[in-house]
Amino acid sequence: MTPTPHIPTAPPVAFHVMLKPSGAICNLDCAYCYYLSKERLYPDSRFRMSDPLLEAFTRQYIESQSVSEVTFGWQGGEPTLMGLDFFRRAVEFQQKYGRPGMRILNTLQTNGTLLDDAWGRFFRKHNFLIGLSLDGPRTMHDAYRVDKAGHPTFDRVLAGAALLKKHGVKFNILTAVHAANAEHPLEVYHFLRDEVGASFLQFIPIVQRDNDTGFQEGERITKRSVTGRQYGNFLIAVFDEWVRQDVGRVFVQIFDVALAAWMGQRPGLCLFEETCGTALVLEHNGDLYACDHFVEPRCRLGNILETPLIGMVTSEKQRRFGQAKRDTLPRLCRECEVQFVCHGGCPKNRMVRTPGGEPGLNILCEGYKAFFTHVDHPMRIMAAELKAGRPPANLMRILAKEELEAQRRFAHIGRNDPCPCGSGRKFKHCCGRRRP
Ligand code: SF4
Numbered sequence: 001m002t003p004t005p006h007i008p009t010a011p012p013v014a015f016h017v018m019l020k021p022s023g024a025i026c027n028l029d030c031a032y033c034y035y036l037s038k039e040r041l042y043p044d045s046r047f048r049m050s051d052p053l054l055e056a057f058t059r060q061y062i063e064s065q066s067v068s069e070v071t072f073g074w075q076g077g078e079p080t081l082m083g084l085d086f087f088r089r090a091v092e093f094q095q096k097y098g099r100p101g102m103r104i105l106n107t108l109q110t111n112g113t114l115l116d117d118a119w120g121r122f123f124r125k126h127n128f129l130i131g132l133s134l135d136g137p138r139t140m141h142d143a144y145r146v147d148k149a150g151h152p153t154f155d156r157v158l159a160g161a162a163l164l165k166k167h168g169v170k171f172n173i174l175t176a177v178h179a180a181n182a183e184h185p186l187e188v189y190h191f192l193r194d195e196v197g198a199s200f201l202q203f204i205p206i207v208q209r210d211n212d213t214g215f216q217e218g219e220r221i222t223k224r225s226v227t228g229r230q231y232g233n234f235l236i237a238v239f240d241e242w243v244r245q246d247v248g249r250v251f252v253q254i255f256d257v258a259l260a261a262w263m264g265q266r267p268g269l270c271l272f273e274e275t276c277g278t279a280l281v282l283e284h285n286g287d288l289y290a291c292d293h294f295v296e297p298r299c300r301l302g303n304i305l306e307t308p309l310i311g312m313v314t315s316e317k318q319r320r321f322g323q324a325k326r327d328t329l330p331r332l333c334r335e336c337e338v339q340f341v342c343h344g345g346c347p348k349n350r351m352v353r354t355p356g357g358e359p360g361l362n363i364l365c366e367g368y369k370a371f372f373t374h375v376d377h378p379m380r381i382m383a384a385e386l387k388a389g390r391p392p393a394n395l396m397r398i399l400a401k402e403e404l405e406a407q408r409r410f411a412h413i414g415r416n417d418p419c420p421c422g423s424g425r426k427f428k429h430c431c432g433r434r435r436p
């Protein structure tokens with residue numbers, strides 16, 4: 001199972017269901033995977049979504065959407081283990097049940113190791129958007145992303161990326177940030193940008209609970225996990241590089257999310273929404289769960305072969321699941337300056353206490369706070385440019401000019417001198433702080 005891409009969520013009338021046609025089954029054995037353990041939920045299963053179930057879901061999913069654009073998100077495990085014919089039938093069902101004027105999109109998250117020309121042609125023909133899991137240069141990627149025999153996968157993943165490029169398939173790179181790459185943000189970023197040639201990047205923090213159930217319980221996390229400070233520093237380093245030369249050229253999901261928030265818009269990513277509940281998961285047998293990170297018995301909503309999909313999506317149980325995200329926020333978050341963009345992050349990571357002893361603080365809080373505070377100034381500039389109808393990439397020119405002016409103005413001030421603005425802080429911690 002590749003790390004979750006955190007499905008974009010739409011207005012309340014829309015919801016998204018991530019499909020797991022082969023359940024948790026995967027040809028790899030990534031050490032930080034949170035989904036492989038879900039195999040234990042279905043001890044006697046063959047882990048293959050049947051055609052009648054696929055058709056029933058497609059019909060219900062399309063019928064219950066009141067928006068004109070519907071996205072089928074394929075995930076696993078490794079969804080390509082289902083074979084191409086399964087996806088050919090999936091597209092046929094979508095064509096059969098799609099309404100006139102309705103736009104149907106397919107996204108598929110893969111480890112990329114099973115792709116060949118036939119997959120490439122199919123993805124291109126049907127305009128699939130592919131998410132490819134790649135954690136950076138060889139040693140960082142291979143630290144945890146290994147196959148069932150423990151062999152490295154880097155070369156096979158790069159071959160998958162080359163194949164997608166050869167066929168002109170659109171793809172995102174999904175990079176998990178973990179103990180093996182967290183201290184090397186620029187190496188990771190330069191590799192993805194310059195060697196892989198990727199333009200769309202997601203940096204997903206690995207916070208892996210250390211327990212035997214695979215459920216969201218217990219307070220210990222594994223050593224592979226990233227700390228809040230590491231994650232914040234990672235994002236800040238990548239942002240400072242991006243903001244100098246790549247705005248409008250490289251797209252980093254969390255930067256887009258931040259910009260939306262500074263524009264007063266919804267983030268389009270469940271992690272940073274105020275509430276949850278519109279990003280669900282369908283297992284291979286028709287079981288529907290509240291969220292990809294809560295595929296566990298207490299969050300099972302029912303089975304679409306027994307209960308209509310829309311009934312489960314709008315059920316009281318799912319509503320409570322979604323609103324708990326907002327209603328359980330500790331006071332520290334409610335009074336936080338960056339709460340408007342952070343919203344306390346994903347509930348799955350709210351496993352520590354605030355300094356005042358209140359439970360429910362996100363283990364990544366330190367990183368989120370540092371990152372969102374750091375980007376405030378450039379985000380304000382980009383939001384203003386956009387509102388004025390100008391390209392946000394103007395930011396690069398504006399910041400370069402500001403930096404030059406600051407250098408001229410403060411040329412005579414030592415880094416440890418009191419700041420001339422009168423703040424009382426040292427110059428290096430105030431106006432002399434290097435701007436991105
Ligand atoms: S718990 Fe909420 S924020 Fe976290 S992944 Fe699920 S829907 Fe998204």
Ligand code: SF4
Pocket residue numbers: 332333334336337338339342343344345361362364365366368369
């Ligand atoms: S930065 Fe920390 S305190 Fe602020 S909203 Fe996010 S998790 Fe809560």
